[in-house]
Amino acid sequence: MAEPMKIRASLAGDTAEVKCLMNHPMETGLRKDAKTGAMVPAHHITNVTAALNGKPVLDAQWGGGISKNPYLAFKVKGAKAGDTVTVNWVDNTGDKNTAEAKIG
Amino acid sequence: MNNLRRNVLKGAGGASVVTVAVMAGLLKPGMALADWNKAGFDAKDLNGALASIGGGGAAASGDISVKAPDIAENGAVVPVEITSNIAGTEGIAIVGEKNALPLIADFKMMNGAQGFVSTRIKMGTTSNVTAIVKAGGKVYKASKEVKVTIGGCGG
Incomplete structure (x- = not known):
């Protein structure tokens, strides 16, 4: 199981701004290991979803280009x-x- | 006797491998990779990436703001904030035009989510960061050039 993620939601009027910080190496699969010269296999988040009171609000697909x-x-x-x-x-x-x- | 036992063991082993493969084959795409645009995220050229998200014919729009630094010292972490003031924005994709894999992220908004995302991306070299915005069946775009002094894709 991955490490926990940090999440914070603040309200301005009737709009909530949600900020989160996830723990993930986000390997693109294009990087070489500095010591062995072998390619580091891709290991990155592919899908992120968010919901407000259980109702989906955001559905994202990510590649390795996210930091x-x-x-x-x-x-x-x-x-x-x-x-x-x-x-x-x-x-x-x-x-x-x-x-x-x-x-x- | 012994041979039979070997065969039975082999058979059992083979069957469980198949079961695992089926589970991996069925469960993984079903749960994790079902709606992941593999062709788009694996595309190595800008046109391929844009075509995969239907962004090929996007019209430039002044109602989209792409906030990113003019100069990024570290291409591995480039903060990007995209705000779309187009009514009914339902999707925002982020593309690093000269990245090895240009398509970075594709967001869909629904049920009151605003045309706004803020995140941090990797950039291999100086290039445009382009936002592709979908609203009301149309596709719009806006770009901002970021100068990168140390690339973030690769070694």
């Missing part, structure tokens, strides 16, 4: 204090992680 330990922020209209935001990711090896935050 290591990815940062993601997005905004959702129609949110209110106390709502729950959930963020999930899955990587190309089938590993996954999920985090949840209350909008404060």
Whole structure:
């Protein structure tokens, strides 16, 4: 299981801004190991989804071009204090992680 | 006796390998890779990447802002913020035009999600970061050039 992800949601009017920080090496599969010269196999997040109170709001596909330990922020209209935001990711090896935050 | 036993063991082993393969073959694409645009993310040229997300004929739009540094000292971590003020924005894709694999991310917004994403991307060399925005069945784009002093793709 991957390390936990950090997630924070803040409210401005009726729009929530959700920021999250994931722990992931995000290997593109194009990099060579400096010592052995062997290609480092691709290992990166492929799908990220987010939901507000269980209703999907964001559905993203990622390649290896997202930086290591990815940062993601997005905004959702129609949110209110106390709502729950959930963020999930899955990587190309089938590993996954999920985090949840209350909008404060 | 012994031969039979070997065969049975082999048979059992073979069957379980098949089962594992089927599970890997069925479960993985079903759960993890089902809606991952492999052709697009593996495309090595800009046109292939754009075609895979339907962004080939995108029209330049002044209503999209691509916020990124003018000069990125470290191409491995380039902050990018894209805001689309086009009404009904339902998708934003990020493309690094000269990256080895140009397509970086493809976001879909629904149920009140705004035309806004902020993330950090890798860039191999100085090039345009392009946002492809989908709204109301049309495709728009906007770019911002980022000068990269140390590339972030590769060694």
